[in-house]
Amino acid sequence: MAFDTFYYDNRAQTICISFEQWESENILTTYVDTVSDVEDYSSGEFYxxxxxxxxxxxxxxxxSFVRFIVIDGFVYLDDNxxxxxxxxxxxSLEKKIPVIGVAKTNFAAIQENKKSILRGESRKPIFVTSAGVNLEDASKYIKSMHGKFRIPKLLKELDTLTKIRSPYE
Incomplete structure (x- = not known):
């Protein structure tokens, strides 16, 4: 599964997609939720x-069927x-489901606990961090995701979906 959130008008729309394999081309299921009265952004405390x-x-x-969760962001913020x-x-999930963070921009305070990977023909890396799964394995999973561009196809689709407002608000 992968999660992403988009903020607008003091609200947040969170989308979760599921997929069968790392190499999958298509989303299996999409879950949508909108929350009101979202906290303001606080530097260093995005969580x-x-x-x-x-x-x-x-x-x-x-x-019960989830093997991994992918988030847009970092798992760790520094090497401590x-x-x-x-x-x-x-x-929060009691360390029962491994979490892989995929970030588009580098975070300077972390050196050892992240891996930069290049996908497709891009010369600009994405950055992977993980908890509950070895960082090398997590990086291989993200690198193996479908798509020939820097951002895996399913994660790009997820990002696009977050920006489409739910008709159920």
């Missing part, structure tokens, strides 16, 4: 804004294991 949105959506999903969004999610 306080997005984690409640993800956890709210998770209550509506059967996690200061938790980022993914780390807080991993702990």
């Amino acid at each position: 306080k804004r997005e984690l409640p949105c993800i956890l709210h959506l998770i209550t509506k999903i059967d996690l 294991n200061r938790l980022g969004l993914g780390g807080h999610l991993y702990h």
